[in-house]
Amino acid sequence: MALFRFTRKTDRGAQRTACLADAMGPPAIADQTWLFVSPHDDDVCIGAGLFMQAAMQEGVNVEVLIVTDGCMGYCQLEDRDQIVEIRHREAYRSYQVLGIPRDRVRYIGYPDGGLIPLIGRRRARADEESIAGYVGLQNALTYHLRTIRPARVYVPTRTDLHPDHRITHSELMISVFHAAGAIWPELGEPLAEPPRVGELAVYCDFEDLPNLEIIGDDAAFQAKLDSILAFQSQVQIDRLVESVRHAGPYEYVRESEFRLFTPDTYKLLFASYAAGNGNGNGPGDS
Ligand SMILES: [Zn+2]
Numbered sequence: 001m002a003l004f005r006f007t008r009k010t011d012r013g014a015q016r017t018a019c020l021a022d023a024m025g026p027p028a029i030a031d032q033t034w035l036f037v038s039p040h041d042d043d044v045c046i047g048a049g050l051f052m053q054a055a056m057q058e059g060v061n062v063e064v065l066i067v068t069d070g071c072m073g074y075c076q077l078e079d080r081d082q083i084v085e086i087r088h089r090e091a092y093r094s095y096q097v098l099g100i101p102r103d104r105v106r107y108i109g110y111p112d113g114g115l116i117p118l119i120g121r122r123r124a125r126a127d128e129e130s131i132a133g134y135v136g137l138q139n140a141l142t143y144h145l146r147t148i149r150p151a152r153v154y155v156p157t158r159t160d161l162h163p164d165h166r167i168t169h170s171e172l173m174i175s176v177f178h179a180a181g182a183i184w185p186e187l188g189e190p191l192a193e194p195p196r197v198g199e200l201a202v203y204c205d206f207e208d209l210p211n212l213e214i215i216g217d218d219a220a221f222q223a224k225l226d227s228i229l230a231f232q233s234q235v236q237i238d239r240l241v242e243s244v245r246h247a248g249p250y251e252y253v254r255e256s257e258f259r260l261f262t263p264d265t266y267k268l269l270f271a272s273y274a275a276g277n278g279n280g281n282g283p284g285d286s
Pocket residue numbers: 039040043162165
Protein backbone atom coordinates (compact mmCIF):
# COMPACT_ATOMS: atom_id res chain seq x y z
CA MET A 1 0.00 0.00 0.00
CA ALA A 2 1.44 3.35 -1.02
CA LEU A 3 1.83 6.07 1.58
CA PHE A 4 0.67 9.63 1.06
CA ARG A 5 0.66 12.83 3.00
CA PHE A 6 -2.04 15.43 2.51
CA THR A 7 -2.24 19.01 3.69
CA ARG A 8 -5.54 20.78 3.14
CA LYS A 9 -6.11 24.38 3.98
CA THR A 10 -9.59 25.52 4.94
CA ASP A 11 -11.05 28.61 6.61
CA ARG A 12 -10.29 26.95 9.93
CA GLY A 13 -6.56 26.49 9.21
CA ALA A 14 -4.36 23.80 7.67
CA GLN A 15 -4.31 20.15 8.57
CA ARG A 16 -1.67 17.55 7.69
CA THR A 17 -2.75 13.92 7.61
CA ALA A 18 -1.92 10.55 6.04
CA CYS A 19 -5.62 9.94 5.33
CA LEU A 20 -7.28 11.58 2.35
CA ALA A 21 -10.76 11.11 3.82
CA ASP A 22 -9.68 13.10 6.90
CA ALA A 23 -8.16 15.79 4.72
CA MET A 24 -11.30 16.17 2.62
CA GLY A 25 -13.69 16.25 5.61
CA PRO A 26 -17.30 15.08 5.43
CA PRO A 27 -19.04 13.54 3.59
CA ALA A 28 -17.07 10.25 3.56
CA ILE A 29 -15.19 9.70 0.30
CA ALA A 30 -15.22 5.85 0.24
CA ASP A 31 -17.61 4.71 -2.50
CA GLN A 32 -17.86 8.22 -3.92
CA THR A 33 -17.26 8.61 -7.65
CA TRP A 34 -14.73 11.24 -8.70
CA LEU A 35 -14.45 12.26 -12.33
CA PHE A 36 -11.15 13.49 -13.77
CA VAL A 37 -11.73 15.38 -17.03
CA SER A 38 -8.64 15.35 -19.22
CA PRO A 39 -8.50 17.67 -22.25
CA HIS A 40 -5.83 15.39 -23.76
CA ASP A 41 -5.25 11.78 -22.76
CA ASP A 42 -2.11 12.45 -20.66
CA ASP A 43 -3.11 15.62 -18.78
CA VAL A 44 -4.59 14.12 -15.63
CA CYS A 45 -1.75 11.56 -15.34
CA ILE A 46 0.61 14.53 -15.15
CA GLY A 47 -1.61 16.68 -12.91
CA ALA A 48 -3.18 14.03 -10.68
CA GLY A 49 -1.31 10.72 -11.05
CA LEU A 50 -0.67 10.63 -7.29
CA PHE A 51 -4.03 12.07 -6.29
CA MET A 52 -5.97 9.47 -8.32
CA GLN A 53 -3.97 6.61 -6.76
CA ALA A 54 -4.54 8.01 -3.26
CA ALA A 55 -8.28 8.38 -3.90
CA MET A 56 -8.62 4.81 -5.17
CA GLN A 57 -6.65 3.48 -2.21
CA GLU A 58 -9.33 4.98 0.05
CA GLY A 59 -12.20 3.46 -1.88
CA VAL A 60 -13.05 6.24 -4.34
CA ASN A 61 -14.33 5.10 -7.72
CA VAL A 62 -12.11 7.10 -10.10
CA GLU A 63 -13.40 7.72 -13.63
CA VAL A 64 -11.50 9.46 -16.42
CA LEU A 65 -13.13 11.34 -19.30
CA ILE A 66 -10.79 12.29 -22.15
CA VAL A 67 -12.13 15.14 -24.23
CA THR A 68 -10.03 14.97 -27.41
CA ASP A 69 -8.89 12.14 -29.68
CA GLY A 70 -5.15 12.95 -29.87
CA CYS A 71 -5.25 13.34 -33.66
CA MET A 72 -2.80 16.27 -33.65
CA GLY A 73 -0.38 14.49 -31.33
CA TYR A 74 1.86 12.88 -33.94
CA CYS A 75 5.58 13.56 -33.79
CA GLN A 76 6.62 11.37 -36.72
CA LEU A 77 4.96 11.46 -40.13
CA GLU A 78 4.62 7.68 -40.25
CA ASP A 79 2.37 7.86 -37.14
CA ARG A 80 0.05 10.49 -38.57
CA ASP A 81 -2.67 8.21 -39.97
CA GLN A 82 -2.79 5.87 -36.97
CA ILE A 83 -2.12 8.34 -34.17
CA VAL A 84 -5.66 8.19 -32.78
CA GLU A 85 -5.50 4.38 -32.38
CA ILE A 86 -1.91 4.56 -31.05
CA ARG A 87 -2.86 7.18 -28.44
CA HIS A 88 -5.94 5.23 -27.38
CA ARG A 89 -3.79 2.13 -26.72
CA GLU A 90 -1.24 4.23 -24.85
CA ALA A 91 -3.93 5.93 -22.76
CA TYR A 92 -5.59 2.66 -21.65
CA ARG A 93 -2.14 1.31 -20.73
CA SER A 94 -1.24 4.52 -18.89
CA TYR A 95 -4.37 4.51 -16.72
CA GLN A 96 -3.99 0.79 -16.08
CA VAL A 97 -0.54 1.54 -14.59
CA LEU A 98 -2.32 3.85 -12.11
CA GLY A 99 -4.87 1.13 -11.33
CA ILE A 100 -7.73 2.52 -13.42
CA PRO A 101 -9.32 -0.20 -15.57
CA ARG A 102 -10.21 0.35 -19.21
CA ASP A 103 -13.95 0.54 -18.56
CA ARG A 104 -13.40 3.59 -16.34
CA VAL A 105 -11.65 5.51 -19.10
CA ARG A 106 -14.13 7.16 -21.46
CA TYR A 107 -13.71 9.41 -24.44
CA ILE A 108 -15.69 12.29 -25.82
CA GLY A 109 -13.19 11.97 -28.66
CA TYR A 110 -13.59 15.39 -30.24
CA PRO A 111 -10.76 16.51 -32.55
CA ASP A 112 -7.54 17.43 -30.79
CA GLY A 113 -6.92 21.14 -31.32
CA GLY A 114 -10.35 21.54 -32.94
CA LEU A 115 -12.68 22.31 -30.04
CA ILE A 116 -13.67 25.86 -30.98
CA PRO A 117 -16.53 24.83 -33.34
CA LEU A 118 -17.71 22.38 -30.65
CA ILE A 119 -18.23 24.95 -27.89
CA GLY A 120 -21.85 24.90 -26.74
CA ARG A 121 -24.54 22.61 -28.14
CA ARG A 122 -26.32 22.25 -31.47
CA ARG A 123 -28.39 19.72 -33.36
CA ALA A 124 -26.26 17.08 -35.11
CA ARG A 125 -26.20 16.93 -38.89
CA ALA A 126 -27.35 13.65 -40.45
CA ASP A 127 -23.75 12.47 -41.00
CA GLU A 128 -22.47 13.40 -37.52
CA GLU A 129 -21.94 11.18 -34.51
CA SER A 130 -24.17 12.52 -31.77
CA ILE A 131 -25.43 12.02 -28.24
CA ALA A 132 -29.25 12.11 -28.26
CA GLY A 133 -29.19 13.91 -31.61
CA TYR A 134 -26.93 16.77 -30.48
CA VAL A 135 -23.24 17.62 -30.62
CA GLY A 136 -21.03 20.05 -28.70
CA LEU A 137 -19.04 20.05 -25.48
CA GLN A 138 -21.93 21.14 -23.27
CA ASN A 139 -24.06 18.33 -24.68
CA ALA A 140 -21.36 15.70 -24.18
CA LEU A 141 -20.20 16.93 -20.76
CA THR A 142 -23.75 17.23 -19.42
CA TYR A 143 -24.50 13.71 -20.68
CA HIS A 144 -21.38 12.23 -19.06
CA LEU A 145 -21.94 14.09 -15.78
CA ARG A 146 -25.49 12.73 -15.59
CA THR A 147 -24.29 9.23 -16.55
CA ILE A 148 -21.25 9.02 -14.24
CA ARG A 149 -22.89 11.12 -11.48
CA PRO A 150 -19.65 12.14 -9.69
CA ALA A 151 -19.54 13.72 -6.24
CA ARG A 152 -16.36 15.57 -7.25
CA VAL A 153 -14.94 16.64 -10.60
CA TYR A 154 -11.33 17.61 -11.33
CA VAL A 155 -10.00 19.40 -14.41
CA PRO A 156 -6.77 21.21 -15.38
CA THR A 157 -6.72 24.88 -14.45
CA ARG A 158 -8.01 27.41 -16.96
CA THR A 159 -4.71 29.28 -16.79
CA ASP A 160 -3.09 26.60 -18.99
CA LEU A 161 -2.14 28.07 -22.36
CA HIS A 162 -3.49 25.33 -24.59
CA PRO A 163 -6.90 26.34 -25.97
CA ASP A 164 -8.15 22.74 -25.50
CA HIS A 165 -7.48 23.14 -21.76
CA ARG A 166 -9.14 26.55 -21.53
CA ILE A 167 -12.19 25.46 -23.50
CA THR A 168 -12.57 22.19 -21.56
CA HIS A 169 -12.46 24.14 -18.28
CA SER A 170 -15.07 26.71 -19.23
CA GLU A 171 -17.42 24.22 -20.91
CA LEU A 172 -17.17 21.89 -17.90
CA MET A 173 -18.01 24.66 -15.44
CA ILE A 174 -21.27 25.57 -17.19
CA SER A 175 -22.06 21.89 -17.79
CA VAL A 176 -21.86 21.22 -14.05
CA PHE A 177 -24.82 23.59 -13.71
CA HIS A 178 -26.63 22.17 -16.74
CA ALA A 179 -26.24 18.64 -15.33
CA ALA A 180 -27.90 19.63 -12.05
CA GLY A 181 -30.64 21.59 -13.80
CA ALA A 182 -33.80 20.42 -15.52
CA ILE A 183 -32.80 21.35 -19.08
CA TRP A 184 -32.10 18.82 -21.84
CA PRO A 185 -33.98 15.86 -20.30
CA GLU A 186 -32.86 13.55 -23.11
CA LEU A 187 -29.33 13.64 -21.61
CA GLY A 188 -30.34 11.80 -18.44
CA GLU A 189 -31.76 12.29 -14.97
CA PRO A 190 -30.58 15.66 -13.55
CA LEU A 191 -28.10 15.48 -10.65
CA ALA A 192 -29.55 16.20 -7.23
CA GLU A 193 -26.82 18.82 -6.72
CA PRO A 194 -23.79 20.02 -8.69
CA PRO A 195 -20.57 18.08 -7.95
CA ARG A 196 -17.73 19.87 -6.13
CA VAL A 197 -15.11 21.06 -8.61
CA GLY A 198 -11.33 21.16 -8.19
CA GLU A 199 -8.60 22.38 -10.51
CA LEU A 200 -5.33 20.59 -11.23
CA ALA A 201 -1.98 22.14 -12.15
CA VAL A 202 -0.60 20.54 -15.31
CA TYR A 203 1.45 23.13 -17.19
CA CYS A 204 0.76 26.55 -15.65
CA ASP A 205 0.31 27.95 -12.15
CA PHE A 206 -3.19 28.35 -10.71
CA GLU A 207 -4.84 31.76 -10.88
CA ASP A 208 -5.20 31.66 -7.10
CA LEU A 209 -3.51 29.59 -4.37
CA PRO A 210 -4.28 25.87 -4.25
CA ASN A 211 -5.65 24.48 -0.98
CA LEU A 212 -4.67 20.80 -1.13
CA GLU A 213 -1.18 19.29 -1.32
CA ILE A 214 -0.60 15.60 -2.07
CA ILE A 215 2.82 14.03 -1.46
CA GLY A 216 3.34 10.45 -2.61
CA ASP A 217 5.92 7.83 -1.63
CA ASP A 218 8.44 6.30 -4.06
CA ALA A 219 6.10 3.55 -5.26
CA ALA A 220 3.24 5.92 -6.00
CA PHE A 221 5.60 8.37 -7.68
CA GLN A 222 7.14 5.64 -9.84
CA ALA A 223 3.64 4.53 -10.93
CA LYS A 224 2.87 8.12 -11.91
CA LEU A 225 6.10 8.38 -13.92
CA ASP A 226 5.38 5.03 -15.62
CA SER A 227 1.87 6.17 -16.50
CA ILE A 228 3.28 9.23 -18.26
CA LEU A 229 5.95 7.12 -19.92
CA ALA A 230 3.20 4.97 -21.48
CA PHE A 231 2.70 7.75 -24.08
CA GLN A 232 5.65 6.48 -26.10
CA SER A 233 4.42 7.97 -29.39
CA GLN A 234 5.32 11.36 -27.91
CA VAL A 235 9.01 11.66 -28.71
CA GLN A 236 9.50 14.33 -26.04
CA ILE A 237 8.03 12.04 -23.35
CA ASP A 238 11.41 11.10 -21.81
CA ARG A 239 12.19 14.78 -21.29
CA LEU A 240 8.77 15.39 -19.73
CA VAL A 241 9.15 12.39 -17.39
CA GLU A 242 12.60 13.64 -16.42
CA SER A 243 11.25 17.05 -15.51
CA VAL A 244 8.34 15.53 -13.53
CA ARG A 245 10.84 13.25 -11.74
CA HIS A 246 13.05 16.21 -10.96
CA ALA A 247 10.09 18.18 -9.55
CA GLY A 248 9.33 15.36 -7.10
CA PRO A 249 6.19 13.62 -5.81
CA TYR A 250 4.09 16.73 -5.21
CA GLU A 251 0.67 17.63 -6.57
CA TYR A 252 -1.69 20.50 -5.82
CA VAL A 253 -5.42 21.00 -6.13
CA ARG A 254 -7.39 24.22 -6.01
CA GLU A 255 -10.97 23.62 -4.97
CA SER A 256 -13.25 26.06 -6.77
CA GLU A 257 -15.97 27.92 -5.03
CA PHE A 258 -18.83 29.10 -7.17
CA ARG A 259 -19.91 32.39 -5.74
CA LEU A 260 -23.35 33.00 -7.13
CA PHE A 261 -24.41 36.61 -7.14
CA THR A 262 -26.45 37.93 -4.27
CA PRO A 263 -26.76 41.63 -3.41
CA ASP A 264 -25.88 40.73 0.19
CA THR A 265 -22.22 40.32 -0.81
CA TYR A 266 -21.98 43.95 -1.85
CA LYS A 267 -24.54 45.76 0.33
CA LEU A 268 -22.33 45.85 3.42
CA LEU A 269 -19.30 46.78 1.35
CA PHE A 270 -21.02 49.82 -0.12
CA ALA A 271 -22.53 50.71 3.24
CA SER A 272 -18.96 50.82 4.60
CA TYR A 273 -17.82 52.99 1.65
CA ALA A 274 -20.62 55.42 2.40
CA ALA A 275 -19.90 55.41 6.14
CA GLY A 276 -16.27 56.31 5.43
CA ASN A 277 -17.28 59.12 3.10
CA GLY A 278 -18.81 61.79 5.33
CA ASN A 279 -22.58 61.89 4.95
CA GLY A 280 -22.56 59.10 2.38
CA ASN A 281 -24.54 61.04 -0.19
CA GLY A 282 -22.16 60.22 -3.03
CA PRO A 283 -19.36 61.83 -4.99
CA GLY A 284 -18.48 65.43 -4.24
CA ASP A 285 -20.21 65.49 -0.88
CA SER A 286 -17.09 66.20 1.23
ZN1 LIG B 1 -3.15 18.73 -22.67
